[in-house]
Structure formats: structure tokens, C-alpha cells
Amino acid sequence: MKNKTSTKAFLLAFLVLVGVIVSPVCAAEYVLTNMPLYEKVQTDFTGVWNLSYDASTDGKRIALIQFTIPSESEVDFTIYYGDGETVTGSSENHHLDLLRTSSTVTLGGDSKTYDFIDTQPFYDFNLAGYAKDAADNNVTGFLVYSLNYGALDNDLAAFYQVDNIGLNTIYRIDAVGTKPFDMFITSADPAVVAGGASKSILEVAQEWINFALHLGEFALGFVLSLFAWIKFFFIDNLMLTVSLYLSITMAYAAATSKNIFMFYRKFFNDQRKLFEFIFGLWRTLIEIISSFRGIFRI
Numbered sequence: 001m002k003n004k005t006s007t008k009a010f011l012l013a014f015l016v017l018v019g020v021i022v023s024p025v026c027a028a029e030y031v032l033t034n035m036p037l038y039e040k041v042q043t044d045f046t047g048v049w050n051l052s053y054d055a056s057t058d059g060k061r062i063a064l065i066q067f068t069i070p071s072e073s074e075v076d077f078t079i080y081y082g083d084g085e086t087v088t089g090s091s092e093n094h095h096l097d098l099l100r101t102s103s104t105v106t107l108g109g110d111s112k113t114y115d116f117i118d119t120q121p122f123y124d125f126n127l128a129g130y131a132k133d134a135a136d137n138n139v140t141g142f143l144v145y146s147l148n149y150g151a152l153d154n155d156l157a158a159f160y161q162v163d164n165i166g167l168n169t170i171y172r173i174d175a176v177g178t179k180p181f182d183m184f185i186t187s188a189d190p191a192v193v194a195g196g197a198s199k200s201i202l203e204v205a206q207e208w209i210n211f212a213l214h215l216g217e218f219a220l221g222f223v224l225s226l227f228a229w230i231k232f233f234f235i236d237n238l239m240l241t242v243s244l245y246l247s248i249t250m251a252y253a254a255a256t257s258k259n260i261f262m263f264y265r266k267f268f269n270d271q272r273k274l275f276e277f278i279f280g281l282w283r284t285l286i287e288i289i290s291s292f293r294g295i296f297r298i
Helices: 002-026 190-197 201-236 237-254 260-296
Strands: 030-032 039-056 061-070 072-083 085-096 098-105 112-115 122-127 132-133 136-147 159-162 170-188
Touching: 030 136, 061 190, 085 122, 085 136, 085 159, 098 136, 098 159, 098 260, 112 159, 159 190, 170 190, 201 237, 201 260, 237 260
Parallel strands: 061 170
Antiparallel strands: 030 132, 039 170, 061 122, 072 085, 072 170, 085 098, 098 112, 122 136, 132 136, 136 159
């Protein structure tokens, strides 16, 4: 009963965590995609006025670009995707007065401005967040957006539609700022980025859950198969197994010994090895069972 309660509590906690991550985004106009969880590389640029980064030189594609710009500044960028296609965009922040700030993001022909109460000296944005239209999952593209998008406001996000997004992932970015800025670029293998570009966060999470379940099924099947073979040889047919082993080892010892003393030494040495094997196998099974108890809190 305790184990079932623990399992339900874990699943509930996981669903709550996923809901916390996804719900702010789902409340907005676009659903973010492409969250590579492995084989990723992050390249950092801090305090730069301009940069040019091409992930394809290392055989990668860009999964996400995060950047921080100071107030009263602007960053203009060009992203390269697919087979040499380009799209330009920008992000800027300006204080309207002592307490109010105006942010503007553009990408392609889309431009969004949002005025809000804020006095921060720096502002965080994400670019090249692959996304879907929340109303139509068949509409995919690139998104440049404030980190508050979907949580505090649903306005500060500019979308650029790109069809066949899996074949048109981003591989390069050029950027220039009116003040020094920071940019953090996450890249991964082309297949990882392409596969995730059209999948929502929930779909990626479901894939990892399915992978864990398949791995557990394989491990359980292996253990059950091992127990079945042990039962077959050492329980159902114990006398036959022992007799066969004694006969084979006796014949081998007799065939390879020059005298009776060598025969006895080889024969009993083989019996000792058998007991050592059985003892080692039993110890391995105990360790496997202990591992499963630790994993599943049995």
C-alpha cells in the first residue's frame, strides 16, 4: 500500500512540474518546441558588441539562443537557416520614465511592443525558440520573445513562419549591439534539433518517459529470463544437471590426466569451480534484486 501511494505521489509531482513548465507557454499565442536534453553544446559570448557564430562548422544546428541586453540599447541580428535562407530581427529596451520600460522585438515582418512597470538595468530574451502556433500545430517557425512571455504578458513575442521546420533549422547567427551584450547559444546534433523543432515540451517529456519504461521492461525481462533458466537447470532438472556436469568433468579429467593423482586433482578442482560459479551467480542475483529495491523503493 505504501509503495502504491509513493508511486502515485511521484507521478502527481511530475505532472505538476510539467504543468508549471508548460502552462505559461500554452497560455500564450505560441507553443515552444525543441528542448534538447542531451548531446548539447553551449557557447557563451559575454560583453560583446558583435558576434558571428556558425554551428555547422562543428556539424551542429542551433537549438536556442538566449541573450541579455542592457537598458537603452538595441541588438540587431540575422539568422541563417535551411539551405542559406536568412531572416533579420532585433530586440530593444528603453525606459519611458522612472518606473516604466518599453520593449520591442521584431523578426521578419512581425513586430511586438510591450510597455510595463520595470526598472531593471538588463533584460533577457530568447531567440530561435522553435515554436508552433497554439491554434494550429501545422504552423511552425522561429520565435524571438521576452522571458516573461506567456507568464506576465502574451504580447512580447515575434513569430516568423517557416514550413518544414525539421528541414530548415538554424545553423548561424550574426548579431551587433549598440551596447555590449551577452549571448548564450545552445547547439546540438542536426537530428536532435530537427526532431525536437516540431515537438512540444510535453511530447519530448513523453518520449523520455516511454524510453524509461522500455528500459525498465528490458531489465525486468532479462532478470525474469535469468531466473527461468536457473529454475530450469537447478530446480526442475537439478539431478540431471549435476549428473551431466559430473560426467563431463570426469571424462575430461580422465582424458587429460597422466595418472590417478592428477585425475583426482583436476576432477575435484572442477567441482570447486562449479560451487564458486553458483555462489557468484547467487551473489549477482542478490545485488540485482537490491538495485531494483533501491530504484523502486520496494
